[in-house]
Amino acid sequence: MVLRKVARTDEFQENKGKEVKVEDARIAIFYTKGKYYAIDALCRHQDGSLAPGKLDGEVVECPLHSWHYNVRTGELLDYLKGVKLATHQVIVKDNDLYLDL
Numbered sequence: 001m002v003l004r005k006v007a008r009t010d011e012f013q014e015n016k017g018k019e020v021k022v023e024d025a026r027i028a029i030f031y032t033k034g035k036y037y038a039i040d041a042l043c044r045h046q047d048g049s050l051a052p053g054k055l056d057g058e059v060v061e062c063p064l065h066s067w068h069y070n071v072r073t074g075e076l077l078d079y080l081k082g083v084k085l086a087t088h089q090v091i092v093k094d095n096d097l098y099l100d101l
C-alpha cells in the first residue's frame with residue numbers, strides 16, 4: 001500500500017469535489033455527509049473533469065453533458081451499461097487526505 005498525501009480537509013466543502021493530480025493520474029475527490037470518495041476524474045464520454053460536477057448524495061453529474069456516476073462505486077448510471085471509473089481509497093489522518101494508489 002502506497003499512501004500519497006493529496007489534499008487537506010479544509011480544502012473541501014459539503015457536496016463539492018476537487019481534482020488532484022498524482023503523477024499522471026487525475027483523481028476527483030468528493031466530500032459529502034462526512035465522507036470522502038475518490039474516483040478517476042475523467043468522464044468516459046469526452047474526458048470532462050467530474051470534480052466540478054454537481055453532487056447529489058453519491059451521484060455526480062458531469063458538467064459537460066450530464067452523464068451521472070456513483071462516486072462510491074465509480075459506476076456510470078446512464079446511457080451505457082458496464083462502464084465504471086476506478087475508485088480509490090481515501091484515508092484521513094489529522095487534517096490531511098491520503099490516497100492509496
Ligand code: FES
Binds near residue numbers: 044063065
Ligand atoms: S464529457 Fe462527461 S458527459 Fe460529456
